[in-house]
Amino acid sequence: MEQSHTVYSTKTKCIRLVLMIFLIAVAMLIIYPIVYIILGSFKENSELLLGGTRLLPRKFVLDNYVQAWRKANFARYTINSLFLSSGVMLLTIFSTSMAGYVFARKNFRFKELLYSLFVAFMFVNVGSVTLRPLFELAVKVKMNTSLLSVVFISAGMGQATYIFLVRGFINSLPKELDEAAKIDGCTFFQVFYKVIFPLLKPIIATIGLLSFRTGWNEYIMPLVFTMSNDKMRPLTVGVVMLRNSGDGTAAWNIMFAGAAISVIPIVLLYMFTSKYFMSGMTAGAVKG
Amino acid sequence: MSTWKEKIKHANSRGDFAAALMLLPSVVLLAVTSIYPFFWLFRYVCYDYNGFIAYYTGTHNFTRMLSDTTFWKSVLHTFEYAGLKLIFILPLSLLLAVLLNQKLRGSSIFRGIYFLPTVISASIYSLIFSFIFAVFNGPLNIALQNLGWISKPVDWLGDVNVVMFAVVIVAVWGGLGNYMILFISGLTSISEEVYESSRIDGANGIQTFFNVTLPMLSPVLKVILMLAITSAFKDYESIMVLTGGGPNNRSHVMFSYIYKLIFSSTSTPQIGYATVLSIVAALIIGVITAVYLFLARKLDDVI
Numbered sequence: 001m002e003q004s005h006t007v008y009s010t011k012t013k014c015i016r017l018v019l020m021i022f023l024i025a026v027a028m029l030i031i032y033p034i035v036y037i038i039l040g041s042f043k044e045n046s047e048l049l050l051g052g053t054r055l056l057p058r059k060f061v062l063d064n065y066v067q068a069w070r071k072a073n074f075a076r077y078t079i080n081s082l083f084l085s086s087g088v089m090l091l092t093i094f095s096t097s098m099a100g101y102v103f104a105r106k107n108f109r110f111k112e113l114l115y116s117l118f119v120a121f122m123f124v125n126v127g128s129v130t131l132r133p134l135f136e137l138a139v140k141v142k143m144n145t146s147l148l149s150v151v152f153i154s155a156g157m158g159q160a161t162y163i164f165l166v167r168g169f170i171n172s173l174p175k176e177l178d179e180a181a182k183i184d185g186c187t188f189f190q191v192f193y194k195v196i197f198p199l200l201k202p203i204i205a206t207i208g209l210l211s212f213r214t215g216w217n218e219y220i221m222p223l224v225f226t227m228s229n230d231k232m233r234p235l236t237v238g239v240v241m242l243r244n245s246g247d248g249t250a251a252w253n254i255m256f257a258g259a260a261i262s263v264i265p266i267v268l269l270y271m272f273t274s275k276y277f278m279s280g281m282t283a284g285a286v287k288g
Numbered sequence: 289m290s291t292w293k294e295k296i297k298h299a300n301s302r303g304d305f306a307a308a309l310m311l312l313p314s315v316v317l318l319a320v321t322s323i324y325p326f327f328w329l330f331r332y333v334c335y336d337y338n339g340f341i342a343y344y345t346g347t348h349n350f351t352r353m354l355s356d357t358t359f360w361k362s363v364l365h366t367f368e369y370a371g372l373k374l375i376f377i378l379p380l381s382l383l384l385a386v387l388l389n390q391k392l393r394g395s396s397i398f399r400g401i402y403f404l405p406t407v408i409s410a411s412i413y414s415l416i417f418s419f420i421f422a423v424f425n426g427p428l429n430i431a432l433q434n435l436g437w438i439s440k441p442v443d444w445l446g447d448v449n450v451v452m453f454a455v456v457i458v459a460v461w462g463g464l465g466n467y468m469i470l471f472i473s474g475l476t477s478i479s480e481e482v483y484e485s486s487r488i489d490g491a492n493g494i495q496t497f498f499n500v501t502l503p504m505l506s507p508v509l510k511v512i513l514m515l516a517i518t519s520a521f522k523d524y525e526s527i528m529v530l531t532g533g534g535p536n537n538r539s540h541v542m543f544s545y546i547y548k549l550i551f552s553s554t555s556t557p558q559i560g561y562a563t564v565l566s567i568v569a570a571l572i573i574g575v576i577t578a579v580y581l582f583l584a585r586k587l588d589d590v591i
Contacts, residue, residue: 015493019387026384027401030461033416034404036427040419051425053434091313099314106307114315121322125522125573127543129566130325132550132559137320156321159314188303189310217409219525224551236411240529243415255415262412270407274400277407281466282473 034263041065041260045253064257072254074261076231077238080147081216081262084234087151088215089208092162095155096207097200100166101192105178115163122160131224138225147232150222154215162207165283169203170196206280209273216266235262329567335560342560349564358537359565362545363572365452369527369541370520372456373463378516381464385471386497399472403465410462414529417458421445421530445531448538455539458526467516474508475501510584517580521573542569 035055040048041064043057068074103115134153138144173196181191219236226232233241239258242251270277299305333349335342353359384402388395405413420428421444429441444454478501486500502509524543527533533540533548540548546569549562 016392020392023384023387023392023398027398030401030405030464033413033420033461034408036420037416049425051422051427051430053427053431091317095313095317098310102307102311106303108304108307114311117323118314118318121318121326123518124322124326124570125518126326126329126566126570127522127524128547129329129550129559129562130322132562133325133328134321137324152317153321156317159318163314188306192310213407217407217411219409219411220528220547227551227553236409240411240415243418252419256419259412259415263408266407266409267404270404271400274403278399278403278469281406281469 034267037256037259037263041253041256043253043256045251048252048256064253065261068254068257068261072242072251072258073230073233073238074235074258077233077235077258078261080232081234081236084147084150084154084218084222085212085215087148088154088158088218089212091151091155092158092211093204093208096159096162097166097197097204098192099159100163101170101196103163104167104170105175106188118160118163128220128224131221135224144225145229145232147222147225147234150218150225151215153221154218155211158211158214162211165203165207165280166200168283169200173199205273206276206283209269209276210280212269213266213277216262329563332560332563333567336558337560339557339559345560349561352561353564353568358540359542359545361537362533362540362542363569365539366521366541366572368452369456369459369523369539370517372452373459373520373523374516376456377460377463377467378513380460381467382471384464384468385475386501388468389472389475399468402468405462406465408462410525411529413462414458414526417454417461418445418530421454446535448535451531451535451539455527455530458530459520459523462526463519467512470508470512470515471505474505474512477508478504513584514577514580518573518577521576542572 039055039057042060042062043064044059044061045064047058103111131153134149135144138149143149177195177199178191181195186194216234217236218234219240222232222234223237223240226234226237235258239255239262242255242258332342334344334346336345336348337343384398388399392398420426423429423441423443423446426444428444429438432438433441442450445451482500482504483496486496491499522543524541524547527539527541527544528547531539533544537545542565546562546565549558549565551557
């Protein structure tokens with residue numbers, strides 16, 4: 001703060017100005033595609049097909065959204081996306097908060113071995129081929145007609161990072177908390193449920209947001225699982241499918257509206273919670 | 289019998305059963321979604337499996353792989369893609385992180401903007417970029433033509449000479465914020481006093497960066513580099529949406545090619561062959577990671 005009173009030389013001022021221009025230029029390049037799609041979704045299809053560098057619509061129409069919502073099934077896709085992302089979020093919070101607690105506070109044989117198993121499988125990546133056995137498994141237990149199978153897989157593949165986050169957070173809580181509760185007659189689970197879980201709020205918020213985002217943005221997996229079932233598709237798959245379908249080239253306006261429907265909610269969520277997103281990103285990566 | 293009963297009672301009072309039950313959801317999820325598919329991979333290595341019937345074909349999958357030029361080209365493309373992405377994304381994100389660490393006006397707003405792409409689905413932003421790259425009505429070509437930089441429209445996603453650059457542009461746009469945030473968290477751990485003393489010694493900004501910031505950052509840098517390398521080799525979602533591997537397989541990376549072998553709607557699935565390629569792809573990434581770790585350690589000894 002004291003520095004702001006220093007008188008800078010013209011040279012420093014010039015450098016600062018150049019840097020500022022550079023930062024603003026990069027920021028504009030980053031924002032451009034998002035502004036382009038959101039403003040574009042209010043343009044008429046004829047204007048979109050003509051193209052051009054003009055960002056603002058010549059004539060402001062809402063019809064693209066109406067069409068996408070009614071004719072192109074986007075109401076269904078949106079509900080599916082919401083189901084998928086909240087499912088992943090809830091399942092992730094439920095499973096990793098308990099597992100993180102056990103890993104932090106309980107000593108048992110093979111604990112570190114089990115933990116490293118979680119971490120190891122986070123690094124093993126063999127690509128989309130693993131979706132084949134999972135799809136066959138889902139068919140076997142008759143879960144291939146429900147997005148629930150995608151929820152399970154998406155949550156299952158993210159376990160390690162989140163357990164790691166919860167474990168680290170609980171390690172920073174004083175052990176006396178647990179002991180006091182135990183003396184008051186709490187069982188192991190009650191200590192977690194009544195004492196620890198309420199204290200986990202900040203880390204649960206991070207995990208909830210990150211896993212919600214994972215579910216909302218999932219593409220390849222729901223694509224594979226909804227290959228033959230249009231009614232199950234989330235937004236990501238639905239919008240991209242529209243382009244690959246026959247009338248794709250003519251339906252730019254519907255694709256713009258669809259992409260905007262997918263982008264706007266998560267961007268709004270991010271605007272109010274960016275701190276949690278960023279802190280989750282760094283905590284999950286750098287400590288490892 | 290009584291000792292056994294007592295043991296159970298004792299374990300119960302310690303919360304052993306509760307702990308096991310609480311671990312169960314995570315362990316089941318790990319077992320079903322990660323461990324099971326991994327071992328399943330090895331089941332069809334010697335088979336021709338189309339999803340319904342599996343024929344034993346011995347070593348045919350391996351000999352086929354050796355002569356499969358599309359696959360080996362996709363391996364090359366993976367290296368090309370990863371190399372290009374890293375060359376652009378790492379210096380740029382480090383530069384942004386260093387600048388934003390200077391407490392400039394509005395730096396938290398800039399940070400928020402740069403991180404924004406990471407919350408958007410790769411499939412959706414790739415779709416948006418395919419509109420921007422569109423040959424005749426995409427804003428990129430029109431803007432470049434208005435500026436007079438190109439005389440006729442560039443087919444960004446359909447020209448074998450430029451498609452890789454187009455794909456990398458999208459990857460850099462989407463991943464920049466991630467690495468910037470990681471670098472910033474590394475930079476904030478460097479204490480103010482170090483900068484102070486280098487300022488007293490009369491170092492300018494660039495000297496400070498190379499002699500103070502970079503060496504102090506090196507432990508974090510190593511972790512970030514490893515993350516960047518492994519994830520660059522694994523990317524394929526964005527490519528699937530942008531080009532589907534085309535034109536003429538020019539933008540196929542290993543995992544997009546494997547995806548096509550298993551899930552393509554236009555040809556019979558070749559799952560047995562794809563499992564062999566997947567294992568090879570995973571091994572290639574493993575070797576890259578090992579080589580990187582080895583080099584990073586060697587560098588440590590030198591510096």
